[in-house]
Amino acid sequence: MRAFSLLVLLPVALANPLNVRSTACNNSPDLCSKSYGEITHLGAHDSPFVRDSTTSDSVAGDQYYDTPTQLDAGVRLVTGQVHQSNSQWHLCHTSCDLLDAGLLSSWLGDIKTWLDDNPNEVVTVLLVNSDSASASDLNTEFETANITSYAYEPTSLDSAPTSWPTLQTMINDGKRLVVFIASLTTSSSYPYLMDEFTFVWENPYNVISPSNFSCVPQRPSSVSGSASTALSSNRLPLMNHFLYSSDLSSLGIEYPNASYVSTTNAPSGGVGNLGSTATKCKSAWDGRQPTFILVDFFNRGPAIETVDNLNNVTNAVGRTSLTTSAAESSDGSTISNVFKDLVGLAEAAAAGSTPTMGNWIWVGGNWGSVLGGGISL
Numbered sequence: 001m002r003a004f005s006l007l008v009l010l011p012v013a014l015a016n017p018l019n020v021r022s023t024a025c026n027n028s029p030d031l032c033s034k035s036y037g038e039i040t041h042l043g044a045h046d047s048p049f050v051r052d053s054t055t056s057d058s059v060a061g062d063q064y065y066d067t068p069t070q071l072d073a074g075v076r077l078v079t080g081q082v083h084q085s086n087s088q089w090h091l092c093h094t095s096c097d098l099l100d101a102g103l104l105s106s107w108l109g110d111i112k113t114w115l116d117d118n119p120n121e122v123v124t125v126l127l128v129n130s131d132s133a134s135a136s137d138l139n140t141e142f143e144t145a146n147i148t149s150y151a152y153e154p155t156s157l158d159s160a161p162t163s164w165p166t167l168q169t170m171i172n173d174g175k176r177l178v179v180f181i182a183s184l185t186t187s188s189s190y191p192y193l194m195d196e197f198t199f200v201w202e203n204p205y206n207v208i209s210p211s212n213f214s215c216v217p218q219r220p221s222s223v224s225g226s227a228s229t230a231l232s233s234n235r236l237p238l239m240n241h242f243l244y245s246s247d248l249s250s251l252g253i254e255y256p257n258a259s260y261v262s263t264t265n266a267p268s269g270g271v272g273n274l275g276s277t278a279t280k281c282k283s284a285w286d287g288r289q290p291t292f293i294l295v296d297f298f299n300r301g302p303a304i305e306t307v308d309n310l311n312n313v314t315n316a317v318g319r320t321s322l323t324t325s326a327a328e329s330s331d332g333s334t335i336s337n338v339f340k341d342l343v344g345l346a347e348a349a350a351a352g353s354t355p356t357m358g359n360w361i362w363v364g365g366n367w368g369s370v371l372g373g374g375i376s377l
C-alpha cells in the first residue's frame with residue numbers, strides 16, 4: 001500500500017516541481033490568469049545602449065542600467081538595433097562607430113541566464129533589423145545563446161491572433177520569450193521569429209515636444225491614422241513614450257531629452273507625463289490598454305508606476321529598486337557629449353567607413369551633416 005501511494009504521488013509532485021510558479025507572474029499574483037496581450041508590459045527603449053561609465057556616459061545611451069538590471073526592476077520588453085559589423089551581428093545604436101554594445105548572441109545569452117533564474121517571468125524582445133538580417137541569420141544568434149527552447153511560437157506567422165495565451169500558460173509551457181523583429185521576411189523554419197508589424201502597431205515615436213505625444217497609430221502603414229482599423233486588425237498596441245531633444249533639431253540631430261525625463265515618465269504632473277498620456281490613449285483605443293509602453297531611462301518617473309496602474313497591480317513582488325546612477329545625476333549636462341560622440345562618426349567617415357546617416361563635419365562650432373541625413377538617438 002505504501003509503495004503504491006509513492007508511485008501515485010511521485011509523478012504528481014514531479015509534474016509541478018515548483019509550486020512557487022503559481023504565486024506570481026511578471027511580479028504579480030493578479031497577472032497569472034491574464035492574457036499576454038491584455039496586460040501592459042514596461043519596455044526599455046534601446047535596452048542595450050546604456051549611458052554609464054562603460055560608455056563614457058554616451059549620449060547615444062537611452063538607459064542608465066543594463067538589460068539584466070532592467071529586468072530585475074520590472075522591465076518586460078527590451079528593444080535594440082541589430083547591425084552587421086565585421087561580418088558579425090552586433091547591437092549598435094544607429095552606427096557601430098557611435099555605440100557598439102557587442103554581439104547580439106552575448107546579449108541574448110544574458111537574457112537566457114535571466115530567464116533561467118526567474119522561472120515565473122515572460123519577457124519580450126523586439127529587434128530593429130537595421131541591416132536586413134535573414135531569419136536564418138538571426139536564428140543562428142538565438143541558437144548560440146541557447147535561448148530558442150524558451151521562444152514562443154504563434155499559431156500563424158501571417159496574421160495577429162484574436163487572443164494570446166495567459167502568462168500562466170506560457171510559463172507552464174516554458175515558452176516565456178516572445179520575439180518580434182522589425183522587419184523580417186519570416187520563415188516557417190524559424191516559427192518563433194515574428195515580423196513586428198504583422199503582430200504590433202505603434203503610435204509616432206519621433207516626438208521633440210512634450211505637448212506632442214500622440215495616440216494615433218502610425219505604423220504599419222496599413223493601420224496608419226485609424227485607431228479602429230488598428231484595433232480591429234488584432235495587432236497589439238505599442239505606445240512609444242520617449243522625448244527627443246529639440247535644441248539641435250535644425251542640424252537634424254536628436255538625442256534623448258534626459259533633463260525632462262522625470263516628467264516624461266511620471267505617473268501624473270507636468271505636460272506630456274506618461275500616466276495622463278496612457279489614460280488618454282486607452283480611452284482613444286476604446287478602453288484597450290497599451291500592451292507595451294516603451295520609454296527611455298525607464299527607472300525615472302518611475303515609469304513602472306503607470307504600468308502598475310494600468311494593470312491594477314498594487315502588490316508587486318520580487319522587483320529590485322534602483323539607486324540614482326552617477327550618469328543620471330547629471331541628466332541635463334550631456335550636450336557636450338553630443339559633440340564628443342559625433343567625433344567618432346566623423347573620424348570613421350574620414351577613414352572611409354562612412355556611417356549610415358551621412359558624413360559629419362564641424363560647422364560654425366557644431367557638428368553638422370554634409371549629406372543632410374538626420375540622426376535620432
Ligand SMILES: *[C@@H]1O[C@H](CO)[C@@H](O)[C@H](O)[C@H]1NC(C)=O
Binds near residue numbers: 116146
Ligand atoms: C541550453 O538550455 C537548456 C534549457 O534551459 C539547458 O537544459 C541546457 O543545459 C543548455 N545547454 C547548454 C549547452 O548550455
Ligand SMILES: *[C@@H]1O[C@H](CO)[C@@H](O)[C@H](O)[C@H]1NC(C)=O
Binds near residue numbers: 207208209212
Ligand atoms: C507634432 O506632431 C505632428 C504629427 O506627428 C508633426 O507633424 C509635428 O511636426 C509635430 N510638432 C512638433 C512641434 O513637434
Ligand SMILES: *[C@@H]1O[C@H](CO)[C@@H](O)[C@H](O)[C@H]1NC(C)=O
Binds near residue numbers: 245246247257260
Ligand atoms: C527637454 O524638454 C524640455 C521641455 O520641453 C525643454 O525645456 C528642454 O529644452 C529640452 N531639452 C533639450 C536638450 O532639447
Ligand SMILES: *[C@@H]1O[C@H](CO)[C@@H](O)[C@H](O)[C@H]1NC(C)=O
Binds near residue numbers: 040312
Ligand atoms: C484593470 O482594470 C480596468 C478597469 O476595471 C480594466 O479595464 C482593465 O482591463 C484591468 N486591467 C488588467 C490588466 O487587469
